[in-house]
Amino acid sequence: MMGSKENILKTAVTLFSRQGFDGVSMRKLAKSANMSTAAVYHHFPNKQALYLQAMHFAFAKQQQAFDQVWQADLEADEKLSRFVRCLAEVLTTDVDFRRFMQRELLDADDGRMQLLAKQVFQEQFKQLMAVIEQKSGSQQQAHFSALSVISLVCDIIQMQPLSRHLPGWKKEHEQVDFIACQVLNLLMNGIKSKGSK
Amino acid sequence: MMGSKENILKTAVTLFSRQGFDGVSMRKLAKSANMSTAAVYHHFPNKQALYLQAMHFAFAKQQQAFDQVWQADLEADEKLSRFVRCLAEVLTTDVDFRRFMQRELLDADDGRMQLLAKQVFQEQFKQLMAVIEQKSGSQQQAHFSALSVISLVCDIIQMQPLSRHLPGWKKEHEQVDFIACQVLNLLMNGIKSKGSK
DNA sequence: TCATTTATACCTAACGTTCGTTTGGGTAGA
DNA sequence: TCTACCCAAACGAACGTTAGGTATAAATGA
Incomplete structure (x- = not known):
């Protein structure tokens, strides 16, 4: 079998x-x-x-999960939205993948890191950078912005066991859709979000 | 000695x-x-x-590093700015602290997590939430926003060994001031930052 | 005052257990 | 018979931990 x-x-x-x-x-x-x-x-x-x-x-299991995100005929906003949603979903669903990633970042073996960058992340990262350049106009800070997007999603999920014990926590905060939605909102508008003066 | x-x-x-x-x-x-x-x-x-x-x-070494951040006579913007700067500095300077934190998040022993939340992070988190509520008007999503701020800084730094091998990387990207500045910019304006229409 | 107890800090050597790995042999289908 | 697959048993090394001893210096009692 x-x-x-x-x-x-x-x-x-x-x-x-x-x-x-x-x-x-x-x-x-x-x-x-x-x-x-x-x-x-x-x-x-x-x-x-x-x-x-x-x-x-x-890592191989997840490499193709993102392929549907970068369809050419989509708006930049839509691509970004799908990417964030997809990343959040993968990281919450496939716990082993996330933990492996975290562990590799901790060990920080440079050889393995280079391999991971080339074989797993490079293509996704390029696509994400392209979308961001398109949205922000400048390509000056595309690398850093792309990194920020990924970092935001990753660490929000990885901090869950801690944030559970911090004031103001609600169980919705750990749902994929909620995370994706909030992250996108933050990326678009910053923290002042909607209701401020 | x-x-x-x-x-x-x-x-x-x-x-x-x-x-x-x-x-x-x-x-x-x-x-x-x-x-x-x-x-x-x-x-x-x-x-x-x-x-x-x-x-x-x-962890005890770093507990008081943040105290100067929350001085009462400062603007909310200034408090937030100082917090981000301070967090970025601590995480880049005290590598052992950062790695210990990452490891605890990986192990996710709930007892130890509760201890960490109460004894190390709770006070800082409350202060940060207060600043965010003040800035955004609503207290609805203060927890999530505060979490986002911390996550952003933490993971950008912890992803450095990987991002070094991704396209568009420059050495400035790893300097404390650059990180703090970029993160703040993102928090204020989202990714469209300055030049876009 | 001086011998002696007490307490602290450290040592070498060993306890039993578990580790990564190998050996030498089995069994089943081709 | 060959090859792919699997086993119980064993190898030496490293593990966490303990036993029993030594050196030093303060505290104690005569």
Whole structure:
């Protein structure tokens, strides 16, 4: 029904994203995948290689989720809106992907970072920058603005376990649509939003 | 010249923030602090307790850095501006603090999260919310807006190792003043910033 | 005052456990 | 028979933690 290698990779993604490289032993991983430790070593040469392949596996799943966002016949506003919505959805839905990302940013291994930038984010980032240039007129700060958009969505979601315990929190704040909507509003108008003088 | 316990804590903060709980052994830690393993156990009952005290140590250092921000006689704009500047500075200067924070968000232990919310962030967050309510008129979305401000600064800084490899990057993008300035501009005006019609 | 207790800070060496990995062998389909 | 797949058992190394001892200096009692 499912290839052993794929099964191991799926298990590895879940475990590594939740407990990190050092937090997961090959024994625990094998047991979670319902096989012996040596069977895992039959499919992967060592722990490091398994981790890398698991990372690729986790990121590859999401690479095409954004393709529908950048359809050529859409307005810049609509593209931006779809991107934010899509990013928020991916990050809330695929917790493992988000955690893997966070972990990689923490480790900050420059080689892996370069790989991630080139293979996963570069294309999306270029598209996002193009949309922003179109909207803002200047291409001066497109990089920084694009980064801001992504950062805003990512960190709002990743701060949820903390913000739950801060004053004024409501459960709606964690719904994808609410996040996307608020972020877009902020991007368009700044924090003064609507009702101010 | 320096108490052993404090010396251990400082070493622990550095190591734990960079390599995580599982990535640091008591032997490595003791060697880094120039003492035997057993000497560490003389000051701390076990690894878990040491980690917790190190976390407190790392966060306590920064708790009062924000106090000068919320002086009562300042304009709301000025308060917000100072807060963003201060946050950006702390997160860029004290790398260990930032990494510890990121790691706690990843682990998301709810007990520790509650502690952090109450003892470290609650007061700052309230002040920030008050400023935002004042600026935007409504208190409806103050929580989310405050969260957005913090998220924006945090994640821009934490994404630096990745953004370095994305198109359009310049070295100025990582300077505290530049970040603070851009973030404020975004908060005030949205991404269309200045030159667009 | 001086011997002695007490307390603190630290050491080496070891405890039992778990780690990543390997060995040597099994079993089933081609 | 060959190849792909899987197992139980074991390897040495590193793990968290503890036992038992030493050095130093303050506190104590005669």
